[in-house]
Amino acid sequence: MTYHFTVSPDFNPSYLSGWFIFNTWLQRQTGEAFHLELYNDFESQRQAIAEDKVDLIYANSYDASVLVRDKGFMPVACPAGKSDEAVIVLPQDSPIQSVEALPPGLRISSTNDPDVNMMCMIMLEPADLNRDNTTSKTCDTYILVAKDLIQGHADAGFFLQETFDKLSKVVKSQLRPLVRSQIQVIHHVLLLGPSLLQMHQELQRALIAMNDSPAGQSLLESLNFSAWESVEPEDTEFMIDLMDTLET
Amino acid sequence: MEDMNVADVVGDYREVRINYYDGSSRTVLVTDIETPIPDGRLIVSRTDPAGIITHVNDSFVDMSGFEHQELIGAPHYILRHPDMPAAAFEDLWQTLVVEGKKWHGYVKNLRKDGGYYWVYATVIANIRNNEVVGFTSVRRKPSRKKVVEAEVLYRTLV
Numbered sequence: 001m002t003y004h005f006t007v008s009p010d011f012n013p014s015y016l017s018g019w020f021i022f023n024t025w026l027q028r029q030t031g032e033a034f035h036l037e038l039y040n041d042f043e044s045q046r047q048a049i050a051e052d053k054v055d056l057i058y059a060n061s062y063d064a065s066v067l068v069r070d071k072g073f074m075p076v077a078c079p080a081g082k083s084d085e086a087v088i089v090l091p092q093d094s095p096i097q098s099v100e101a102l103p104p105g106l107r108i109s110s111t112n113d114p115d116v117n118m119m120c121m122i123m124l125e126p127a128d129l130n131r132d133n134t135t136s137k138t139c140d141t142y143i144l145v146a147k148d149l150i151q152g153h154a155d156a157g158f159f160l161q162e163t164f165d166k167l168s169k170v171v172k173s174q175l176r177p178l179v180r181s182q183i184q185v186i187h188h189v190l191l192l193g194p195s196l197l198q199m200h201q202e203l204q205r206a207l208i209a210m211n212d213s214p215a216g217q218s219l220l221e222s223l224n225f226s227a228w229e230s231v232e233p234e235d236t237e238f239m240i241d242l243m244d245t246l247e248t
Numbered sequence: 249m250e251d252m253n254v255a256d257v258v259g260d261y262r263e264v265r266i267n268y269y270d271g272s273s274r275t276v277l278v279t280d281i282e283t284p285i286p287d288g289r290l291i292v293s294r295t296d297p298a299g300i301i302t303h304v305n306d307s308f309v310d311m312s313g314f315e316h317q318e319l320i321g322a323p324h325y326i327l328r329h330p331d332m333p334a335a336a337f338e339d340l341w342q343t344l345v346v347e348g349k350k351w352h353g354y355v356k357n358l359r360k361d362g363g364y365y366w367v368y369a370t371v372i373a374n375i376r377n378n379e380v381v382g383f384t385s386v387r388r389k390p391s392r393k394k395v396v397e398a399e400v401l402y403r404t405l406v
Contacts, residue, residue: 099287100392123288125368128391183290184305237376238303241384242292245350245372 002033003055003196006048008188009039010060010113010142012166018222019058025219026056029206030199041140042112055193060084061186062114065240068233073191074200075231077207082225084188085161086119086181091149092174099126099179102156104133109145109154112138118246119181120158142167150174162224185242189231204230249323251275256313257362264330268323269337278330281363284389285311291367291387297380299324313360324385329358333405344373344383354390354398366395 005026007019016038023036034056039045046063048054049071059067061084067073090096106129110117121130137154139145142163148154150171161180164172190207192200207228210216220227251274254261261277268274285291291311294303301319309316312327319326328337336353343351351371356364367387374382390398 119290122290122388126287126389126391128393179287181288181290182286182307183292184307185292237374238294238384241294241372241374242386245370245384245386246290 002035004037004048004053005034005056006037006039006045006054007058008060008063009042009045010111010116010160010163011058012163012224014166015223018219018224021219021222025210026203030203032199042114052193055195056190057193058188058190060113060115060188061239061243062118064189064191064236065243067191067193068236068240072194074197075233075236076190076192076200076204077228078187078189078231079223079225080227080229082187083184084115084186085183086116086123087159087161087164088120088123088178089146089149089157089159089164089175090155090178091152092176094155094176096155096178099123102127102129104129106134107153107155108134108136108158109139109148109156110136110158111140111142111145113158113160115186115243116158116160118243119183119186122246123179123181143171146171146175186239189236189239190228249274249326252277252360252362256360259362261362266328266330268325268328269341270323276330276358277362278358278364279362281361283311283359283363283365285365285367285387287389289389293324293385294374295324295383295385297382299383301326302382311359311365312357313363318360327357329356329364331356331364331402333402335405336402340371344371345380348373354394355387356398356402357387366390366398368394 005023020036023034026034096102142159145157146167149157208230210220211227249272254277257277259279259281261279263275264278265273265275289307291308292305293301293308295301301322301324304319332355340351343349353369355367355369357367358364368390369385369387371383371385373380374384
């Protein structure tokens with residue numbers, strides 16, 4: 001039987017090969033066949049989840065909430081010392097210098113990355129901006145959000161911080177981060193689906209030990225991680241509570 | 249809880265005695281110095297069912313002026329500012345515990361140095377196996393307009 005592994009579509013394309021190497025490592029460690037399926041956008045990934053076509057997933061915190069609560073997934077591990085932060089970005093030549101100066105009618109470009117969008121909308125609150133007095137355009141990728149800003153089709157763009165920081169120098173030189181979130185406690189997490197729960201302990205041990213060998217360290221580097229750290233169900237419950245708290 | 253320490257306070261202060269819902273009380277030293285939340289900061293904390301702090305993020309530590317180890321194990325009302333009307337916390341309790349719903353509100357918090365910072369707070373109960381095991385709170389920067397509205401309202405309630 002072949003199991004299906006997928007990665008949240010907000011992963012940085014620079015680490016695409018790293019996830020394929022990880023998939024190979026996964027098969028060697030578990031002795032099971034895994035197929036890495038990468039979806040272009042959140043919608044198609046969610047459709048696959050709804051149809052129970054995902055057995056293992058590296059998910060963002062928002063999707064993790066749904067997977068744990070509604071689909072019986074169990075957290076295994078997360079990248080050590082890495083939290084998900086969001087950043088609101090403006091065109092380089094925008095006259096706006098502070099959040100409070102952002103006007104009603106702001107044209108926002110974003111992906112449908114739910115936790116990033118939620119954090120960025122929260123960061124607009126000091127300017128009394130919300131969904132009712134701003135306009136939003138949803139793009140398939142962060143590159144397209146950057147393009148909207150550069151071409152003057154949007155006044156502000158919402159990015160996952162890690163993705164924004166990895167944009168090319170040419171693109172970044174035309175953009176300016178206005179505000180970065182500092183929440184520190186939201187992160188992606190590797191989750192096992194109900195069909196694979198029997199391998200939870202074995203996989204968790206192997207992930208934690210990845211940093212112990214040169215080959216493992218090289219794999220971690222290809223994912224831009226320093227190490228994996230274990231995540232217990234209560235850790236994820238806390239993150240789910242946090243996401244509930246943030247949703248207004 | 250112990251009274252606030254004069255040595256921790258920055259600037260001119262006034263003394264106020266606060267009575268808490270659990271029957272305890274303490275003297276707090278309050279200044280007029282505001283420390284606004286920097287843009288992008290989200291303040292996160294978690295308490296046990298009795299309101300004792302079990303977890304705080306770095307933003308909480310920075311904004312409160314306390315050390316991390318001073319906060320863990322302290323009652324959450326360590327942040328209560330005397331300008332906050334008791335009615336606001338009664339509403340929180342009613343919404344959160346009695347009705348089992350999420351609570352939102354604008355809150356003036358007290359810092360260790362006697363200053364204050366305004367937040368828009370959201371609190372939810374953490375429920376496991378139908379039992380409340382704690383509360384999670386996230387506080388964020390409110391707009392100036394909302395702060396002014398809250399100040400006016402709370403003056404009528406204190």
